[in-house]
Amino acid sequence: MIHRDQLVAACDHQMRTTQFQDFTINGLQVAGGDHVKRIMTGVTACQALLDEAVAWQANMVLVHHGYFWKNEPVAITGMKQKRIKTLLDHNISLLAYHLPLDAHVEMGNNAELARRLGWKVEGCIDGELGEGLLWSGRLAQAQSVHALAAQIAHTLQREPLVVEAVQVGEVERIAWCTGGAQDMITNAYEAGAQVFVSGEISERTTHLAREMGIHYIAAGHHATERYGVQAMGEWLSDEYDVEHRFVDIDNPA
Template sequence: MIDRDELVSACDELLGTARFQDYTENGLQVSGRSSVTRVMTGVTACQALLDEAVAWEADLILVHHGYFWKNEPVAVTGMKRRRLATLLGHDINLLAYHLPLDAHPELGNNAMLARRLGLQVEGTIDAPMGQGLLWRGRLGEAMTAVELEALIGQRLERKPLLIEAPEAGDITRVAWCTGGAQDMIAAAAEAGAQAFISGEISERTTHLAREMGIHYLAAGHHATERYGVQALGQWLGERFAVEHRFVDIDNPA
């Protein structure tokens, strides 16, 4: 058992939340009981995850996608009311880390994606809203775009959407940023990457990839961001001897 505030402070310090300008509130978003024994992690604080936490009698839910996003409606009605009522009614804490969890050099989503795909990290690339979020590196050996597509599909258990740029040729130099970072493709191409891996795709992404000569692989927002929160949950379990359980709520996006 650990004091909630001590646990939250440790996470805030580890992830360096103060240095990020984010679209949401990082850290403790909803307070519950003051002592924590069981931590449930998940990608998004959806109702299905909350219900799992209630059934498991979790003290704290740790997610990548929490609540209170910039420009969202502030009224506590409908879905928002049901979610908050579940947390408050069962005295469960909600802890969320967005950009800080993407960027962390060891436990973050980008770091964990690199480890899962066997990418050799070489550094980061400056990009609008980058804050160390756009990473660059190399494959262990040259691959065609189709071979990289197959590797990602195998390792993430989700087939990515591949936009090929024939002039980019075989791939050794790659860049990546998990989640909805498709608009970083221009910065990736300008930095010399032959392929860019992210989660989502927009209509414009196809044309940017083809015209800038860089392969693009949309590997899934959810699929690319399952691993950072698990790593952070495991870190909490080891540091504070709390029980940790990750729940993967299916999401094809």
């Protein structure tokens, strides 16, 4: 068991929250009880995850997608009221890390995706490694984009959407950014990547990929961002006297 504020301070320090200009609040978003013994992690602080936390008697929920996003209505009504009421009624804290968890060099979403798929990390296209969001590297060996997509499908347990650039053959140089980073495809192409992997796809992404000549793989926003919070929860369990449980609330997006 650890005091909530001590745990939050450790997480804020590890995630280097002050170095990011984000669209939301990173760190403690809802304060629950003073002490933490059980931490439940998940991608998004949806009602289904909160219900699981209540059933497990968790003291804290740690997520990648929390609340209080820029430009969202500030009134605590409807769905937002029900979610926050669930946390307050059961004295559960909510801790969320968005961009800091994408970028973290050891247990971030980009780092974990590369580790699980065996990609060699070489750097970061939009900043220093661990600070930027668009990562670059190489596959273990050159292969077709369809072979890469099959590996991603097997690892993530989700069939990705592939936009093939016919003028590109086998690929080795890769760039990636988890989540909704499809508009980084131009930066990936200009940096020399032959294939770019992210979570989502927009209508314009298809034309950009085909006309620039870079393969694009949309592997799922949720699917590509399942692993950072798991790694963070495991780190907390190893470093502090807390129990950790990850719950994957299915999301096809």
